[in-house]
Amino acid sequence: MNIQEQERYKRQTILPQIGMEGQLKFKQARVLVVGAGGLGCPVLQYLVAAGVGTLGVMDFDKVDLSNLQRQILYGEADLGKSKAQCAAARLKTMNPHAYIHCHDQELTAANALDLLNAYDLIVDGSDNFRTRYLVNDACVILGKPVVFGSIFQFEGQVSVFNYKGGPTYRCLYPEPGDTGSCMESGVLGILPGTIGCLMATEVLKIISESGEVLRGKLLVYDALKNTFNTFSFAAQVKNQELKSILPFQDECMLEIPEITADDLRSKLSTQAAIRVIDIREEPEYASGTIADTFIPMGTLLDNLNRIPRDIPVILHCQKGSRSRSAVKILQEQGYRNVWSLEKGIEGYLKII
Numbered sequence: 001m002n003i004q005e006q007e008r009y010k011r012q013t014i015l016p017q018i019g020m021e022g023q024l025k026f027k028q029a030r031v032l033v034v035g036a037g038g039l040g041c042p043v044l045q046y047l048v049a050a051g052v053g054t055l056g057v058m059d060f061d062k063v064d065l066s067n068l069q070r071q072i073l074y075g076e077a078d079l080g081k082s083k084a085q086c087a088a089a090r091l092k093t094m095n096p097h098a099y100i101h102c103h104d105q106e107l108t109a110a111n112a113l114d115l116l117n118a119y120d121l122i123v124d125g126s127d128n129f130r131t132r133y134l135v136n137d138a139c140v141i142l143g144k145p146v147v148f149g150s151i152f153q154f155e156g157q158v159s160v161f162n163y164k165g166g167p168t169y170r171c172l173y174p175e176p177g178d179t180g181s182c183m184e185s186g187v188l189g190i191l192p193g194t195i196g197c198l199m200a201t202e203v204l205k206i207i208s209e210s211g212e213v214l215r216g217k218l219l220v221y222d223a224l225k226n227t228f229n230t231f232s233f234a235a236q237v238k239n240q241e242l243k244s245i246l247p248f249q250d251e252c253m254l255e256i257p258e259i260t261a262d263d264l265r266s267k268l269s270t271q272a273a274i275r276v277i278d279i280r281e282e283p284e285y286a287s288g289t290i291a292d293t294f295i296p297m298g299t300l301l302d303n304l305n306r307i308p309r310d311i312p313v314i315l316h317c318q319k320g321s322r323s324r325s326a327v328k329i330l331q332e333q334g335y336r337n338v339w340s341l342e343k344g345i346e347g348y349l350k351i352i
Contacts (some may be wrong), residue, residue, distance in 0.1 A: 001027065005097055009051050022208035023051060027097075029207045032056035032119040034107060034135055036087040038070040038187065039125035039149045042196030043203070044087060045073065048095045050204055055091065056119055058103035059083040070189040107131055109245045112138040121206060123199060124148045124169075129176035130248045136161060136169035137245040145206060149199040151187050154223040156195035159214050160202055166215035167235035191223050256324045259314055259339040261348040267312075274312045278345075279326045284318060290345060291316060297326050301333070309335060316341035316348070 001009075001024065012018050029052050033040045036059035048055055063071075063078040063086060071083075078086045088102040103115065107126075116122055116138050124135045124146055132148070139146045145163040149156065161169045198219065205211040218231045267274055268290075278291035285294050295303045297317070307313060307330065315323040315330075315338065323340040330338045341348060 005051070008095075008097075012050065017210040018208055022210065025207050025209075026051040026204065027053040029121065030054040030056070030119045031121050031123060031203060031207075032058060032103075032116060033123040033125055034058045034131065035125035035127065036071075036073070036083045037061070037067065037125065037127060038151060038192030039196045039199065040123070041071045041073040041087070042193050043123055043125060043149075043200045044091055045094065046197060046200040047203060048091045048098050048100070050200070051095070052098065052203075052207070054099045054101070054119075056101045056103055057084045057087045057091070058105070058107060058115070059087070060104060060106040070187065070192050072193070107134060109134060109247075112245065113142065116144060117142050119144070121203060122146050123203060125196070125199070132169060132173075133176075133248055134245065137242055140168055140240065140242045141245070147199050147202045147206070149195045151191050151195055153186055154188050154191065156191055156198075156221045156223070158195060158198045158202065158219045158221075159217060160206070162240075163206065163213060163215045165235070165240075167233055168239045170239040171236045172218060172233050188223055191221075194221060194223070256327050257339045258320075258324070258342040260342050261351045264314060264341060264348065265351070272312075274314060275308055276314045276316065277307065278317075279315050279323055280317050288345075290348060297322055297329075300326060300329055304333060307335070307338075309337070311337070313338040314341055315339070316345050318344045319346050320344040 009023050013020050013023050031047060031052050033044050033056065036044065036057050040059065044055060044057060061083050063074045063081050063083055065079060068074060073087045073090050082104045084102045084104040088100045091098065091100050107115065112134055122135060122139055122144050124132055126132055126135065135146060139162050146161040146169065148159050148161055148169065159172065161167060202214055205213055216232055216235065218233060220229045220231065275293060276291040277293045277295050278285050278289045279295060279297040279300065281296055293306065295306060315326045317323040320340060320343045323344065327338050327340045
C-alpha cells in the first residue's frame, strides 16, 4: 500500500481490530454487489470508500426518476441510463485505487456460476425472490458467503448466509413470500441507507475476520419504532448440499393467467370487448393509466358489481405483482375470464 493509501485509510488502520493487516485484506478482496438500487448504492459507496480493492456492480435496469428518492448514487442527469454503468463511473471518482467491474446484465441460471465465481463474497441487494434464490443456490454450490438485505415500507432485514457452515437463504425462507417491490409497496427513502450500511458493515467484518457476523441470525429494523431485533434460525443440511441451481418455484404465480403487453395492445387496437381495470392506488392512477376502470386493489370485493363476468377482464398494476394477487382474489369469487397484465403498466409502456 502506497503512502497516499495509508493516509486515506489511517482512521481505519488505527483500529486494533483492523490495522494494516485488515486494510490489506480489504484491498485484496473481490466483492460483487447484485443490484445497484436502494440497498446497493450505500453498500457500494461505503465499500469503495473503505478500500475494498475490487468491486463488481451488477444491474440491468435503467435509472428512473422515482429511484432518486433513495438511490443516492444517481442524479437527474442519469435518467434513462444504465444503473450499473452510472454507478461504476461514480465509484471510480470516489476511489481511484479500486478496480470497478460493470456487469450491465441480468443474473440468470445460465450465467450465475461463472459470474459469481470470480468474486470472494456476494452482496445480495436485489428486490425480487427469483434473484435471491438464484444468488443463494449459486453461492451454495460455489461455497461463497452472501450478505443479504431487504427492505419493505418501514422495515429492513439483514443476514449473512452460507458463511462458515452457517444456514442458507433457503433455511430462512424455504418458499417465496408475497411482498412486492418498492414500486409496488412503497419504502421510506432513508431506510435503504440504514440497511445498506449494516450490510456493508457485515462485508467488512467478514473480510477482516473481526467481530460477530450475522451468521444464523436475522437482524430486523423497524424505522417507525426505531428498534432492532435479532432472531436466530438453524441450518438445514439439505439446503447446504445443493449440487445444481433449483428452478424457481412460486406456486401462487404459476397458476395465475397473464396477458402480455403485445397481446393486450392487439386487443385494444381491434376494439375487442374487454374491460381493463387499474388496481393501483390513487397517486399511481393519477400519474397515467391504460385502463377504462379504476378500482384500487383493497376495494375489489366492494366493487364486484363493476367487474363484468361475461367479457375478458384485464387487471394491471405497476409491475405485475399486485395484479396477480388481485386475479386470485377474483378467481375465489368465481371469475374465470380474468387476466393479469404481465409486467404491469411499466412493461406495457416500454413497448409503445
